[in-house]
Amino acid sequence: GQIISPVMELKMFLLVLGLLVGTGSPDxxxxxGKCSESLVQGPQTQENRTHTTHSKKPFPVLSxxxxxxxxxxxxxxxxxxxxxxKLGFHLMPRLSSIVPESCLLIVVGLLVGGLIKLVGEAPxxxxxxxxxxxxxxxxxxxxxxxxxxxxxxxNLGTILMFAVVGTLWNAFFVGGLLYGVCQLEGHxxxxxxxxxxxxxxxxISAVDPVAVLAVFEEIHINELLHILVFGxxxxxxxxxxxLYHLFEEFSSVGTITVTDVLLGIVCFLVVSLGxxxxxxIYGILAAxxxxxTSHTRVIEPLFVFLYSYMAYLSAEVFHLSGIMxxxxxxxxxxxxxxxxxxxxxxxxIKYFLKMWSSVSDTLIFIFLGVSTVAGPHEWNWIFVVxxxxxxxxxxVLGVVxxxxxxxxxxIVKLTSKDQFIIAYGGLRGAIAFSLVxxxxxxxxxxxxxxLTAIITVIFFTVFVQGMTIRPLVDLLAxxxxxxxxxxxxxxxxxxxxxxxxxxxxxxxxxxxxxxWKDKLNRFNxxxxxxxxxxxxxxxxPQLIAFYHKMEMKQAIELVESGGGSKLPSxxxxxxxxxxxxxxxxxxxxxxxxxxxxxxxxxxxxLRTNLQRTRQRLRSYNRHTLIADPYExxxxxxxxxxxxxxxxxxxxxxxxxxLTVPAPPPDSPTIARARxxxxxxxxGLKSAxxxxxxxxxxxxxxxxxxxxxxxxxxxxxxxxxxxxEEGGGLTMKVPSPTKPRKDQTTxxxxxxxxxxxxxxxxxxxxPAAEEEDEDEPFLH
Amino acid sequence: MGSFQSxxxxxxxxxxxxxxxxxLEQIAILHxxxxxxxxNEETLRRDDLKTIQDLESNPIRYQIIEAFFDxxxxxxxxxxxxxxxxxxxxxxxxxxxxxxxxxxxxxxxEEIRRAKLRFLFNMHDTDNDGTITLExxxxxxxxxxxxxxxxxxxxxxxxxxxxxxxxxxxxVGPMAPxxxxxxxxxxxxxxxxxxxxxxxxxxxRFLNMDTAVFCKQHSV
Numbered sequence: 001g002q003i004i005s006p007v008m009e010l011k012m013f014l015l016v017l018g019l020l021v022g023t024g025s026p027d028x029x030x031x032x033g034k035c036s037e038s039l040v041q042g043p044q045t046q047e048n049r050t051h052t053t054h055s056k057k058p059f060p061v062l063s064x065x066x067x068x069x070x071x072x073x074x075x076x077x078x079x080x081x082x083x084x085x086k087l088g089f090h091l092m093p094r095l096s097s098i099v100p101e102s103c104l105l106i107v108v109g110l111l112v113g114g115l116i117k118l119v120g121e122a123p124x125x126x127x128x129x130x131x132x133x134x135x136x137x138x139x140x141x142x143x144x145x146x147x148x149x150x151x152x153x154x155n156l157g158t159i160l161m162f163a164v165v166g167t168l169w170n171a172f173f174v175g176g177l178l179y180g181v182c183q184l185e186g187h188x189x190x191x192x193x194x195x196x197x198x199x200x201x202x203x204i205s206a207v208d209p210v211a212v213l214a215v216f217e218e219i220h221i222n223e224l225l226h227i228l229v230f231g232x233x234x235x236x237x238x239x240x241x242x243l244y245h246l247f248e249e250f251s252s253v254g255t256i257t258v259t260d261v262l263l264g265i266v267c268f269l270v271v272s273l274g275x276x277x278x279x280x281i282y283g284i285l286a287a288x289x290x291x292x293t294s295h296t297r298v299i300e301p302l303f304v305f306l307y308s309y310m311a312y313l314s315a316e317v318f319h320l321s322g323i324m325x326x327x328x329x330x331x332x333x334x335x336x337x338x339x340x341x342x343x344x345x346x347x348x349i350k351y352f353l354k355m356w357s358s359v360s361d362t363l364i365f366i367f368l369g370v371s372t373v374a375g376p377h378e379w380n381w382i383f384v385v386x387x388x389x390x391x392x393x394x395x396v397l398g399v400v401x402x403x404x405x406x407x408x409x410x411i412v413k414l415t416s417k418d419q420f421i422i423a424y425g426g427l428r429g430a431i432a433f434s435l436v437x438x439x440x441x442x443x444x445x446x447x448x449x450x451l452t453a454i455i456t457v458i459f460f461t462v463f464v465q466g467m468t469i470r471p472l473v474d475l476l477a478x479x480x481x482x483x484x485x486x487x488x489x490x491x492x493x494x495x496x497x498x499x500x501x502x503x504x505x506x507x508x509x510x511x512x513x514x515x516w517k518d519k520l521n522r523f524n525x526x527x528x529x530x531x532x533x534x535x536x537x538x539x540x541p542q543l544i545a546f547y548h549k550m551e552m553k554q555a556i557e558l559v560e561s562g563g564g565s566k567l568p569s570x571x572x573x574x575x576x577x578x579x580x581x582x583x584x585x586x587x588x589x590x591x592x593x594x595x596x597x598x599x600x601x602x603x604x605x606l607r608t609n610l611q612r613t614r615q616r617l618r619s620y621n622r623h624t625l626i627a628d629p630y631e632x633x634x635x636x637x638x639x640x641x642x643x644x645x646x647x648x649x650x651x652x653x654x655x656x657x658l659t660v661p662a663p664p665p666d667s668p669t670i671a672r673a674r675x676x677x678x679x680x681x682x683g684l685k686s687a688x689x690x691x692x693x694x695x696x697x698x699x700x701x702x703x704x705x706x707x708x709x710x711x712x713x714x715x716x717x718x719x720x721x722x723x724e725e726g727g728g729l730t731m732k733v734p735s736p737t738k739p740r741k742d743q744t745t746x747x748x749x750x751x752x753x754x755x756x757x758x759x760x761x762x763x764x765x766p767a768a769e770e771e772d773e774d775e776p777f778l779h
Numbered sequence: 780m781g782s783f784q785s786x787x788x789x790x791x792x793x794x795x796x797x798x799x800x801x802x803l804e805q806i807a808i809l810h811x812x813x814x815x816x817x818x819n820e821e822t823l824r825r826d827d828l829k830t831i832q833d834l835e836s837n838p839i840r841y842q843i844i845e846a847f848f849d850x851x852x853x854x855x856x857x858x859x860x861x862x863x864x865x866x867x868x869x870x871x872x873x874x875x876x877x878x879x880x881x882x883x884x885x886x887x888x889e890e891i892r893r894a895k896l897r898f899l900f901n902m903h904d905t906d907n908d909g910t911i912t913l914e915x916x917x918x919x920x921x922x923x924x925x926x927x928x929x930x931x932x933x934x935x936x937x938x939x940x941x942x943x944x945x946x947x948x949x950x951v952g953p954m955a956p957x958x959x960x961x962x963x964x965x966x967x968x969x970x971x972x973x974x975x976x977x978x979x980x981x982x983x984r985f986l987n988m989d990t991a992v993f994c995k996q997h998s999v
Contacts, residue, residue: 411878412979482974488942489971493899495923496839497981500902503843504876505983506833509812512984515833522836541924547938 081112082362100466102214102365106459109369116370123374126367128434132316135364136431138356139210140323141308143234144330145353151227158406158414159228162422163235166398167205171243173394174387175201181386188380192446195251200450202243203436204391204457208429209233209323211458214361215427215466222479225418229425237323238272244435245319251443275321279328282311286329287336287532294534300345301352304337336532339545343552364430371433372455378448387453388460391428399423417476424469427461428454491546558644795867799874805985809873813866822863823847838925842902847872851901858907878982892978893969899977900968910962913943946971 066073085108089096095104116123152159175198182192212233216226246264250256286307293300308329315325338346399422407413414422436454439447473480502518505511525541792806801809816831817823825844834840850857852875853868861868875898879891903911903919911919917939924935947960950967954960963971 411982413881487945487971487974488938489945490974492920492923492938492942493972493975496899496919497975499837499839499923500843500899501876501981501983503834503837503840504873506831506837507812507816507828507843507847508809508873508983508985509815510986514983543920543924543938544934547934547941550941 078363078366079359082359082366085366086358086362098467100215100218100462100470102211102361103463103466105362105365106369106372106462109366109371110373111369112366113370113373117373123370124367125371125374126364126430126434126437128438131364131367131430131434132322133313135360136210137309137312137322137326138353138360139213140234140312140326141305141330142353142357143209143213143230144327145304145308145334145349147327147331148223148227149331151223152231155224155227155231158410159231159235161402161406162228162232162399164239166232166402167202167207167236167239168243169398169401170205170391170394171198171202171239173201173397174205174390175199177390178383178386181382185382193251195247195256196444196446199244199247199251199439199444200387200436200453202240202247203432203450204387204428204454205394206236206240206428206432207233207426208431210361210364210431211427211429211462211466212425214365215462215469216425219470219473220481221421221473222481224412225421225425225478226481228418229422234323234327235272238268238275238321240431240435241319241321242268242271248439248443271319271321272324274318275315275324276328278315278318278320279311279325279330280332282307282314282325283329283332284532286333287340290333290337290340291532291534293341297342297345300341301348304333304349305352307333336529339529339533368430368433368455368458372459376448377452377455378446379452380449383449384453384456388457391457395426396423399426417478420476421469421473421478424465424472427465428458429462430458433458486546488547488550491543495543795870798867799870800877801870801874801985806870808986809870810866813869822865823869824863839922842919842922845905846898846902849901851907852898873985876981876983877985879978888978895977895981896969896972897965899972899981900965908962910964911968912962913939916943916963 082105085105086101089101089104113123175194178201179192179194179197182197183190207229209230212230216229242264246256246260246267250260286303289303289307290300293303308326311325311329312322315322341349399419403414403419403422432454433451436447436450439450441447444450498514498518502514505515789803792803795801795806796803799806813823816827818827825848828834828844828847829840834843837843845860846852847869848860848862848864850859850861852872875895879888883891900911901907903915905915905918917936920939920942921935924938943960943963946963946967947954950963950970951960
C-alpha cells in the first residue's frame, strides 16, 4: 500500500500550486521587495542622508532585486504552472478519462484568471505574437516531422478538398448568414458591414490543429480519419491567411471588386505554394547539413529545430503560410536526416519536440482560459447564438456535400460514420482567437463582440464536442487505431506490390500514379539521396533500412528486458532457424551478413575497446562528447543479442534458474514511446548497464593476450566466410575466450563464455568479480 | 481460350465483360494495347512483353511477365505455363487488378481478397507445390533487392530468413527443435498479410472514356 494516498497527494499539490500562484503575482512580489529592502536598509538611510559619502554603510547581506529577473521568472513560473497542471490531471485517472485535457486546462486558466482578477491585477492576455511566434511552431513542427507521409499523400486529394473548398464554404456561409442576421436584427448590429462579417466568418471557419490534436490524440481513432481531419486543419491555414488579409485590407475601403477576388485566388496559390517551397528549401538545407554532423553529434537536434524555425519565420516575413512551410520542412528533411543522425539524436529530437509541443499546448489552453476572464467582452445574445448555430450547420453541410463529391473519386469510400466524425471533429481553437485579437479596433468597432462570439464557439467545440466525442466514437464503433507492429512480411509485400502495380501499369500502357511514384522514388534514389545522405547509407534500399531498424528495435528490447531472461515477442525463440531448415548446420543464426565496411567498423571498434581501460569515460563536457563508439554500434548490439539468445537457449535446455530478477515491466515512458507516432524510435539506455557484463582490464599483465585476440580477430576477419553455397550465415564472432587457434566451430567457442556467464549469474558476489578479471569479454 | 477475331466483336466483348468485370470501353482500350504489344498478332509472347521500355527498371519484371503466362491465373485448376496467350487470358490476368465495387457483401470482399492473394501466392510459388519454401522466398527478396548491388544480395538472405521465421512463429507457434516448417501454405499466407488491405491496395485505374460514370456501373 502507499503511504500517501492519492487524495493527500492532491491536497499537497494544490497547496503548492496556490503558493506558486500567490508568489507569481507580480505586484505582490515587488511590494514585498520594497518592504524587505527598506527593512534591511532602513536604519542606515538616515545616516546616509546626513553624512557624507565617507560613511560606511553596512554590507547588505541579503537584498532583493526582483525586477532584474522579472521576465524570465514569470515565464518560467507560467510554464511550471502549466506542467504541474498536466501532472495533476494524470494523478486523477478517472477525471482524465472523462474530460479531455484541453477542457481541464481551460478551466484551470479560468480559475487562475479569476484569482488574478480577485487580487486586483489585470490578468495577462494571450498576446498574438507570443502565440504565433513561440507557442504555435513547436506544435506544428511536432506534427509535421512525424506526419505519416504515406497516408497523407494517399489521401491528399480528399484533404485538399476539405481544407480549401470546405473552409471557403464555411467562411462564406457563416459570414453571409451572419450579415443577414445583423441586418435583420436592427438597432445594435446593423453597423456590422458585410466585409466584417465575412472576415469574422473566415476566421472562425478554420479547423484548429492544436485543438484537433489535443482531442484526437486521446481517442486513438483510426489513421484514415485522423489524417483527414488533422491534414485539413493544417492545410486550411493558407486559406485562412489569404481570406484574413483580403478582408482586412479591404475593410477600410469597404468594397471588393472582381479584380480583388482574382488577385485573392492568385494570392492563395502564392501563399500556399510559396510556403511549401520555402519549407522544402530549408528542409533540404537541413538534410544537407546533417550529412556532415558525424563528428558533432551533440548539436544535431539543434539543426533540425533551427532550420524548421527559420523556415517558419521566413515564411511569415512574406506573409506566406508559416504552418505549411513548417510542415513541408519537417516532412522533406525527415527521411534524410534520420538516415544521417545518430540514434541518440533521433531520440532527442523526438522527445524535445514532444516536450515542447506538450508545454505549448498546455500554455495555450491555460491562456485561453485566462484571456477569457480578462475580456474585454461584449455579449450579444443574437450574434453569439447565431454564430454558433451557423458554424455547426455549415460544418455538417460542408462535410456531407464534399464527401458526396469526393466519394466518386475514392476507392475506399467514406461512410456516413466517417463523415460524422469528420464533421464532429472540426474543432476551433486558439488560432481563431489570436487572429481576432489582432484586429484593429478602429476598423472593426465590434471587435469585442467578435471576441466574445469566438470564445463561445471555442468553448463549445472544445468542451461539448471534445468531451462527447470519445463516448460517441465508442458508441458508433468507429474503427480504432491498430497498435500492431509492422512485420517484415508486410514490408516485403508492400514493396512487392508497389513494383507489381507499377509493372502492370506499364504493361497497360498508361501512366498512373504508381508510375509517377516509382519515377519519383528512382529519382530520389539516384540523385537526391546521394547528395543528402552521408556515406554508405545513401545506397541502402528501403527494405534493408527497415530490416535494420527492426533488428535494432529487437536488440534494444532484448537489452532493456534485462537480457537473458525472456526474449520479447517479436522474434520469439519458439521457432528458430533449425525449424525452417534442418539440413543446415544448427549454428546458423538469422543475422544479416555484414558488408566489408561494417566488418571493418566492427573490427575497429573491437580493437579500440580492447585497448581502453576499464573505466569508460562517462562524463562529457558541454563542448564535446567523447566519441562514443556505441553511437552507430547496432552491430555490437547484435553481437550481444546473439550471445543472449544462445545463453537463453542453453539455460532453458539445462534447466538452471538464474538469480537474475524478472525483467521490469515496460516503464510508462517506454510504453508510450512505443505507441507514439513514430513507433520505430527507441530510447536507448546505456546498453551495457543491463547486460551481465564481464569487463576486463587489459592495460594490465594480460596484454599478450590482448595482442592475441587482436590477431585472432584480424585472422578471422580476413578469412573468407566458410559457409556452404546456400548457407546464409553470417557473422562469425571472434572468440572471447582464451584464444584457441584450433577452434573452428562457433558452438564450442560460445559454450565457454556462457558457462562462465552462468556461473557468474548464479552466484553474484565478489568471487564473480575476480573471475571477471580473467576474461576478456567483448564490449 | 476461344479464338478471337481481329474485328472487335461486340458479342465477344460482352462475354469477356461478363467474365472479367471490365466495361466494354475498358476492354476496347486494353484490346488496342494488346494488339500494340503483340504487333497485331493474335497471341502475345514473353518477348513482346520484354520489349516494354518502362519495365526494364522494374526489379521484379520477370515474375510479372511470368504471371501472365501462368495457367494457374487463367482458371482455378490450371497447371504449368504456356508460351503464348490470347487476349482473353491477358484480360483475365488484368482483372485481378480491378478495384472492388463499393457495395459488396463481406463474402464477396473476402472472395476478392483470396483471389488477389492467390495471384500473389502464385507469383512466389514458382514450382507450384502449394507452398512457398525458404528458397523461393529468398529468391523473391533477392529479386526485390536486385538493384542494390552487393549490399542487397548479402542482406537478402537474412531478411528472407527473418521473414520466414516470422511466418512460422505466427502460423504454427512454438516448435520443437526437431520439427520442420515446410513452407508457407496459402492459408498461412492469408494470415500474415491480413494487415494489408489487399482488396483496396492491389488495383490500378483502368482507362475509361468517362471514369466517374463507368466506375459505378460495375457491381460484381
